[in-house]
Amino acid sequence: MIGVGKVKQYTNVLDKPLSKGKQEVSLSAFAFLFSELVQYNQTQVDNIAELERRLEDAGYGVGVRVLELLCHRDKGNRRETRLLGILSFVHSTVWKVLFGKVADSLEKGTEHEDEYMISEKELLVNRFISIPKDMGTFNCGAFVAGIVRGVLDSAGFPATVSAHFVPMEGQQRPRTTILIKFAEEDGNLAQREREICAKNAAFMWIYFRRKCGPALLSFQGRVVLFSARTNGLSAARMRERDLHIMC
Amino acid sequence: MAPLVPRSGDAVFANVERVNAELFTLTYGAIVRQLLTDLEEVEEVNKQLDQMGYNIGIRLIDEFLAKSNVSRCVDFKETTEVIAKVGFKMFLGVTASVTNWDADGTSCSLVLEDNPLVDFVELPDTCQGLYYCNILSGVIRGALEMVSMKTEVNWVRDMLRGDDAYELRVKLLKQVPEEYPYKDDE
Numbered sequence: 001m002i003g004v005g006k007v008k009q010y011t012n013v014l015d016k017p018l019s020k021g022k023q024e025v026s027l028s029a030f031a032f033l034f035s036e037l038v039q040y041n042q043t044q045v046d047n048i049a050e051l052e053r054r055l056e057d058a059g060y061g062v063g064v065r066v067l068e069l070l071c072h073r074d075k076g077n078r079r080e081t082r083l084l085g086i087l088s089f090v091h092s093t094v095w096k097v098l099f100g101k102v103a104d105s106l107e108k109g110t111e112h113e114d115e116y117m118i119s120e121k122e123l124l125v126n127r128f129i130s131i132p133k134d135m136g137t138f139n140c141g142a143f144v145a146g147i148v149r150g151v152l153d154s155a156g157f158p159a160t161v162s163a164h165f166v167p168m169e170g171q172q173r174p175r176t177t178i179l180i181k182f183a184e185e186d187g188n189l190a191q192r193e194r195e196i197c198a199k200n201a202a203f204m205w206i207y208f209r210r211k212c213g214p215a216l217l218s219f220q221g222r223v224v225l226f227s228a229r230t231n232g233l234s235a236a237r238m239r240e241r242d243l244h245i246m247c
Numbered sequence: 248m249a250p251l252v253p254r255s256g257d258a259v260f261a262n263v264e265r266v267n268a269e270l271f272t273l274t275y276g277a278i279v280r281q282l283l284t285d286l287e288e289v290e291e292v293n294k295q296l297d298q299m300g301y302n303i304g305i306r307l308i309d310e311f312l313a314k315s316n317v318s319r320c321v322d323f324k325e326t327t328e329v330i331a332k333v334g335f336k337m338f339l340g341v342t343a344s345v346t347n348w349d350a351d352g353t354s355c356s357l358v359l360e361d362n363p364l365v366d367f368v369e370l371p372d373t374c375q376g377l378y379y380c381n382i383l384s385g386v387i388r389g390a391l392e393m394v395s396m397k398t399e400v401n402w403v404r405d406m407l408r409g410d411d412a413y414e415l416r417v418k419l420l421k422q423v424p425e426e427y428p429y430k431d432d433e
Contacts, residue, residue: 012369013367013368013369019366021267021269023267023268023269023340023363024265024266024267024268024340025265025266025268025271025338025339025340025363026260026263026264026265026266026337026338026339026340027263027264027265027266028263028264028307028310028338029271029338029339030266030270030271030274032303032306032307033271033274033275033278033303033382034274036278036299036302036303037274037277037278037281039302040278040281040282040295040299041281044285054281057281058274058277058278058280058281059277061273061276061277061280062270062273062274062276062277065273065276065367066269066273069269069367097267097269098267098269098270099266099267099270100266100267124266
């Protein structure tokens with residue numbers, strides 16, 4: 001019979017059906033490939049900072065594509081708009097798909113706003129790598145930092161991401177922490193979060209107003225007054241402490 | 248020590264630690280992109296990929312021999328069978344087939360239907376001369392050189408260029424006898 005057993009030829013890669021993502025290769029194949037990546041980059045640079053930057057740039061490309069793939073396949077083309085949403089997406093979904101397990105922990109930085117940390121006892125990429133003493137604080141996890149930066153950047157949350165070794169007591173190999181610092185830009189991120197809260201508040205206000213007539217709503221004894229404009233509600237109209245109740 | 252039974256590719260693959268193929272694919276893509284940005288010439292990128300594959304191959308062969316317990320291959324035919332069935336399966340999770348033997352048995356084709364390196368890949372018009380999977384030819388060449396076989400590996404068919412499968416032509420150039428690092432009479 002004609003055509004039996006013949007693989008269908010797709011001229012355009014976009015026409016090919018998307019794989020389920022269950023195919024696997026051996027860890028050593030990946031480790032060999034990654035070591036070649038690092039070795040090649042070592043020949044192209046003069047200093048450690050440059051090497052880290054190149055690894056990060058390589059990871060950036062991976063991150064952008066991972067976000068596209070996962071959004072389409074696992075999340076049904078919905079995108080995250082909240083900060084905590086995208087962080088938990090990176091911490092669970094992205095880590096699970098790429099490294100087979102969720103990241104060990106996700107923490108918020110105590111010193112600065114907009115700083116978060118994803119920690120991992122041993123990054124997959126660092127499994128077979130040891131850093132010589134003269135390379136100081138260099139961490140091949142810069143590749144993973146690049147992946148995270150790629151995901152966050154394409155999701156609309158620009159950030160600076162870096163990987164650091166954190167020595168742990170009682171353990172020979174130090175833990176790796178991916179430090180995520182969201183780009184400030186005049187407090188853009190905090191402003192955006194506030195505006196989302198404000199919009200949510202406005203919708204709630206309109207809903208309750210329709211239900212119980214124009215009245216003042218009181219939360220925990222504090223009176224909240226706000227305008228019911230739904231388009232681009234200005235946060236300045238809402239008093240700051242009331243916002244904290246709403247959010 | 249009792250002689251170890253050679254394991255099939257599937258058995259070995261089930262026993263090694265595995266990672267998601269997509270991480271592997273995307274990392275390889277990142278490497279090729281970096282090379283294209285740095286070197287700009289497609290021929291140079293091909294050569295560099297082959298060199299990287301060679302560096303991998305000379306170390307990969309140790310792991311292969313350690314984990315798969317294959318016995319010494321009698322001839323080149325057996326060698327290529329082992330590469331196709333056990334080697335590819337063990338590292339890439341896919342099997343290849345060996346076809347098109349020439350008259351003296353020194354040259355054959357390895358055909359890959361499935362290739363985890365090329366998921367999501369399309370070659371743009373500016374890179375038409377690129378052998379995207381050239382790292383594989385380097386790996387095979389490097390690995391065989393460490394077991395005393397000098398070979399030449401070329402691409403015959405490439406799905407990214409419109410063919411229907413990936414075909415590598417492996418040609419045995421010569422068998423190099425083992426050289427010992429010390430002389431007998433010293």
